[in-house]
Amino acid sequence: MKIYSTSQIKNIALVGGSKSGKTLLAEAMSFNSGIITRRGTIEDSNTLSDYREIEIDRKSSVVSSLLYAECNDKKINIIDVPGFPDFQGELISAFSAVEAAVVIVNAQIGVEVGTEIAFRNAERMNVPLIMAINQLDHEKANFDEQVKALKDNFGEKITVIQYPVNAGVGFDSFVDLIMQKMYKYPKGGGKAQIVDIPDSEKDKVEELRLKLVENAASGADDLMEKYFDSGDLTIEEVRRGLRLGIAARTVFPILSISAKENIGVDRMIEFFTNNVPSPNEALYGLTYKANNEKAQYDEKKDPVLFVFKTANESHIGEITYIKVLEGEIATGADVINSANASKERISQICVNSGKNRVTVDKAVAGDIISTIKLKDVKLNSTLTAVKNQGVVVNPIVFPEPIYSIAIKAVNSAEDEKLGAALNDYTAHDPSLHYEIAKEAKQTIVKGMGELHINILKWYLDNVYKVQVEFFAPKIPYRETITKSAEASYRHKKQSGGAGQFAEVYLYIQPYTEGMAKQTKYPIRGTETIELPWGGKLIFNNCIVGGAIDARFMPAILKGIMEKMEEGPLTGSYARDIVVNVYDGKMHPVDSNEMAFKLAGRNAFKEAFKSAGPKILEPIYDLTVSVPADLMGGVMTDLQGRRAIVMGMDTEGNYQVIKAKAPLAQMHRYSTSLSSLTSGRGMFSMKYAEYQAVPTDVQGDLLKAYEETTKDED
Ligand SMILES: Nc1nc2c(ncn2[C@@H]2O[C@H](COP(=O)(O)OP(=O)(O)OP(=O)(O)O)[C@@H](O)[C@H]2O)c(=O)[nH]1
Ligand SMILES: [Mg+2]
Numbered sequence: 253m254k255i256y257s258t259s260q261i262k263n264i265a266l267v268g269g270s271k272s273g274k275t276l277l278a279e280a281m282s283f284n285s286g287i288i289t290r291r292g293t294i295e296d297s298n299t300l301s302d303y304r305e306i307e308i309d310r311k312s313s314v315v316s317s318l319l320y321a322e323c324n325d326k327k328i329n330i331i332d333v334p335g336f337p338d339f340q341g342e343l344i345s346a347f348s349a350v351e352a353a354v355v356i357v358n359a360q361i362g363v364e365v366g367t368e369i370a371f372r373n374a375e376r377m378n379v380p381l382i383m384a385i386n387q388l389d390h391e392k393a394n395f396d397e398q399v400k401a402l403k404d405n406f407g408e409k410i411t412v413i414q415y416p417v418n419a420g421v422g423f424d425s426f427v428d429l430i431m432q433k434m435y436k437y438p439k440g441g442g443k444a445q446i447v448d449i450p451d452s453e454k455d456k457v458e459e460l461r462l463k464l465v466e467n468a469a470s471g472a473d474d475l476m477e478k479y480f481d482s483g484d485l486t487i488e489e490v491r492r493g494l495r496l497g498i499a500a501r502t503v504f505p506i507l508s509i510s511a512k513e514n515i516g517v518d519r520m521i522e523f524f525t526n527n528v529p530s531p532n533e534a535l536y537g538l539t540y541k542a543n544n545e546k547a548q549y550d551e552k553k554d555p556v557l558f559v560f561k562t563a564n565e566s567h568i569g570e571i572t573y574i575k576v577l578e579g580e581i582a583t584g585a586d587v588i589n590s591a592n593a594s595k596e597r598i599s600q601i602c603v604n605s606g607k608n609r610v611t612v613d614k615a616v617a618g619d620i621i622s623t624i625k626l627k628d629v630k631l632n633s634t635l636t637a638v639k640n641q642g643v644v645v646n647p648i649v650f651p652e653p654i655y656s657i658a659i660k661a662v663n664s665a666e667d668e669k670l671g672a673a674l675n676d677y678t679a680h681d682p683s684l685h686y687e688i689a690k691e692a693k694q695t696i697v698k699g700m701g702e703l704h705i706n707i708l709k710w711y712l713d714n715v716y717k718v719q720v721e722f723f724a725p726k727i728p729y730r731e732t733i734t735k736s737a738e739a740s741y742r743h744k745k746q747s748g749g750a751g752q753f754a755e756v757y758l759y760i761q762p763y764t765e766g767m768a769k770q771t772k773y774p775i776r777g778t779e780t781i782e783l784p785w786g787g788k789l790i791f792n793n794c795i796v797g798g799a800i801d802a803r804f805m806p807a808i809l810k811g812i813m814e815k816m817e818e819g820p821l822t823g824s825y826a827r828d829i830v831v832n833v834y835d836g837k838m839h840p841v842d843s844n845e846m847a848f849k850l851a852g853r854n855a856f857k858e859a860f861k862s863a864g865p866k867i868l869e870p871i872y873d874l875t876v877s878v879p880a881d882l883m884g885g886v887m888t889d890l891q892g893r894r895a896i897v898m899g900m901d902t903e904g905n906y907q908v909i910k911a912k913a914p915l916a917q918m919h920r921y922s923t924s925l926s927s928l929t930s931g932r933g934m935f936s937m938k939y940a941e942y943q944a945v946p947t948d949v950q951g952d953l954l955k956a957y958e959e960t961t962k963d964e965d
Contacts, residue, residue: 253603253610256327258549258618262528263329263575264382265346268356269366270312270335273386275301277356277511278319278332278606284442284518285321287605291514300606301332305566306710314707315563316342318573318604318620326525329620332606335366337931338704340373341650341683342561345631347373348648349560349575349620351534352380352498352524359385359393359419362401365931371406378536380529381504384520388416389423389510399506405905406504411467412460413494413523414508414516417453426508426516427453429464430491441514468493470502491526499529501536531618538577541644547577549617554637555579557587558645562631562680566715572629573622577645579637581621582614587635589628590644596626596635631682650682653698654935655922657705658726659686660695662719670695673716677708684708691785691825692726701922727869727916729953730787730942731819731826734864736761741855742837743847753839754847756800756808760859763788763828773834777802779809786942787827789816800836800848807845808833811853820860821867822957827942831856867950868942870915876925876935877906885928893917894946912940916949 266274279299283291292298297308301317313334321328331346333339347353355370357363374381385398395416402410417425417434425436427449434453435444449457469479471493479485485493497503507523509516531537532549538558539546547556561573581587585598602609602622615621629635632647661670674686674697684704686697699705705722712718738759745752759773769775773794781789791809793802800808812831819826836851874895878886880902886909890897895913902908918937925933945953 253612254322254327255612255614255616256619258532258551258616259530260326261329261530261616261618262326262352262524263331263350263531263618263620264352264354264524264528265316265331265333265343265350265379266354266356267333267343267346267366267370268335269358269361269364272335272356272358272361272364272366273511274332274335274356275299275313275317277384277386277509277517278317278330280441280511280514280517281321281328281330281521282319282605283514284521285323287319287321300608303607305714306707309710312336314339316346316561317606318622319606320603321521323521324525327619328521328524328528331620336703337365337369337926338699338701338707340369340700341681343370343373344377344650345561345648345682347377347379348538349558349573350379351531351537352382352528354382354384354524357383357385357398357402359387359395359398360390362394362398363405367402368405368932378501380498380501380534380536382498382507382524382528383410383504384507384509384516386509386511388419388426388508389421389513389515391421393419393423395419395508402506409467409502409504411464411494411503411505413464413505414519415456415460416508417450423510423513424515427457428519429457429461430487430494432457432487435516435519437513437515441510441517443518444516464494465490467503468497471495471497471500495527495529498527499533499535538575539646541646544646547645550578551580551617553578553617554640555581555585555587555635556637556640556643556645557581557635559629559631559633559635560648562629564676564680568624570626571622571624572626573620574635576615576617576619576621578617580614580616583611586638588638588641590634590636590642591630592628593641594628596629598623599625630679648682651700652936653683653685653700653704654937655701655705655920656696656698656725658689658692658694658723659697660721660723662721666718669716669718670712670720673712673718677711677716689725689728691728694723694726696725701926702920724919728785729822729824729945730785730868731821731824731860732787732828732866732868732944733760733762733860734866734944737859737863739855739858739862740835741851741858743851743854745847746842751839751842752844752847752850753837753842754804754844754851755837756833756848756851756855757835758852758855758859759794759832759834760856760863761830761832762863763790763830767830771830771832773832775832777805781813783816783825783827785825785827788829789813789827790830792830792832794832794834795836796834800833800838801843804838804843804845804848805833807848808852811849811851812856814849815853815856815860820857821865822953823961824867826860827868829860866944867953869945869949871912871940871943872915872918872937873940874909874911874913874918874935874937876909876911876933877903878909878925878929878933879905880907882929882933883907883909886925886933889924889928893921913937914943914945 777793
């Protein structure tokens with residue numbers, strides 16, 4: 253296969269709503285380039301992209317695939333991204349590696365969640381956008397309506413470049429406003445016959461052309477000036493403006509295609525070769541940590557490679573996907589991994605067509621390739637020549653998972669196997685995390701939604717062969733007191749030989765930041781314990797006249813700490829309490845540390861119970877974005893979750909709600925929000941603070957705890 257130079261390389265990601273036709277389009281692009289001689293179909297599960305077992309099972313993409321097309325002596329690297337919102341991580345990794353996102357819009361549906369997610373992330377990551385309205389052959393295709401929806405949602409940068417002349421069943425022609433021609437396709441699609449635009453289309457062409465000229469003018473200052481002076485641009489000027497406008501994100505052109513009928517795909521590929529910026533022409537892209545400047549894609553520099561994705565595949569093992577940022581890389585070259593200074597050998601350079609891979613001798617700056625058999629290279633690693641060791645590319649930042657659930661092996665003998673599987677699986681999916689919640693003694697997996705977790709389950713069932721169950725995660729409640737109280741406890745045991753004796757008097761108070769130190773008992777010694785689970789315990793020695801020896805104080809504290817670790821109300825951690833030990837009694841023979849520990853512990857428990865004890869729950873700061881017209885339902889749902897709305901903002905067509913909500917009410921929120929907003933709502937949440945639970949909730953929790961302890965008896 254030919255080795256292309258940097259300016260001959262165009263990198264695109266196919267993104268957009270699930271089932272919009274990205275995989276079928278990638279298939280048609282590969283076919284039109286002669287890479288395959290027969291197009292696979294989704295129904296027959298034989299496409300280049302959707303080759304993994306899970307994709308064959310689901311008839312839908314789950315993992316991004318790398319493919320390519322060739323045209324006009326250019327190579328287009330294509331990343332076919334899965335469209336379900338739960339796979340946003342795949343989209344973000346693809347966006348980091350390409351110079352343009354091609355948003356596939358389903359002509360029947362128009363703007364959907366996947367379209368919005370693609371648009372939002374492209375805005376955030378400064379990725380140029382090209383839109384393609386697909387499925388124009390479908391009986392329900394409605395081009396004009398979808399263009400209007402795109403403009404309503406994403407603004408006037410949306411620019412029609414091609415429009416279908418006969419959308420719907422039998423679709424075979426569109427007008428191309430740049431070429432000023434009509435493209436007419438034979439039955440079975442493929443290569444267009446380029447003909448003059450029929451007179452009947454002239455009015456529409458003129459109207460759309462004016463809009464195109466106006467938008468293309470925004471691509472360069474001189475074009476803008478000319479446009480203001482003369483009210484028009486030449487075809488050449490429109491082309492230049494469009495090219496610059498795409499790179500600068502001032503124009504989002506719309507193309508017309510049918511991936512299924514292979515209509516418009518040949519022209520689309522040509523359009524990409526002319527209008528997608530090559531890596532060295534792009535205005536945005538991956539940057540270096542040292543100066544935050546963009547990679548230069550200079551073929552003459554020493555090599556710098558960036559790992560934007562890794563995968564583990566059956567029959568192959570670990571695959572590393574690389575974008576070459578500088579220089580060129582040849583088979584057999586040694587590179588240094590900046591993350592750990594270890595040496596790696598690039599033993600193979602692969603050009604991928606989805607499931608098929610061919611090896612090449614080298615790749616130059618700007619290209620996207622894959623390799624295998626690296627020793628210890630992870631996502632976001634920078635690999636460089638020995639000479640420029642230490643160069644680091646700014647890492648891709650993935651969204652925080654929003655859906656948490658506890659997971660357990662059905663057979664506890666497989667706990668370790670599950671741990672290893674999770675470790676392996678999450679290494680390749682940056683938006684899926686897992687952690688061991690020590691306090692709850694649960695393993696928690698966190699992903700982008702229920703589907704994401706179902707995909708994990710599929711892998712656990714089918715690949716790792718470990719059966720699992722899912723549970724709601726336990727809420728890390730806390731306990732504290734709201735008023736001061738006193739209590740004493742006498743521990744006395746006389747059985748046979750040596751007895752045990754200790755008596756302890758405590759005065760306990762709620763701790764608040766900055767409170768007065770002195771209490772009604774003069775303090776003789778104080779100890780502040782920063783509790784590992786948050787909050788404080790202040791332990792004051794207020795003993796006068798040697799009622800308890802100083803040597804017994806640590807034992808008393810130990811007893812109290814035992815109860816702090818297993819709070820008197822529900823067994824949760826206690827926090828923010830001042831304990832004053834102000835009196836007690838000892839026995840010259842029978843007193844010992846064990847006795848004082850028990851006395852301290854029980855006195856504390858008694859005092860705690862009469863000090864207005866309260867259960868605290870974690871409260872999260874919640875940010876919810878919803879389409880303005882769906883606010884009502886989302887607000888009502890939030891109120892049902894005991895959320896308190898702190899403020900509201902408008903962001904385009906979206907309302908952003910800021911609220912505080914108890915974690916206990918947020919389990920499966922992503923699923924509810926998704927069903928309330930047909931998947932268009934988004935949210936993030938972050939731990940804020942602990943707050944006392946309402947009285948009725950406290951009652952329920954106490955009852956539930958009593959039940960569990962009863963079971964244990
Ligand atoms: N009529 C018609 N159907 C199409 C067209 N493109 C795709 N489809 C059908 O739409 C369905 C989804 O196609 P895919 O290519 O898997 O869509 P996708 O965007 O890759 O979907 P995800 O990977 O799930 O995001 C399949 O049944 C395709 O046959 C088209 O141009 N016309
Ligand atoms: Mg797909």
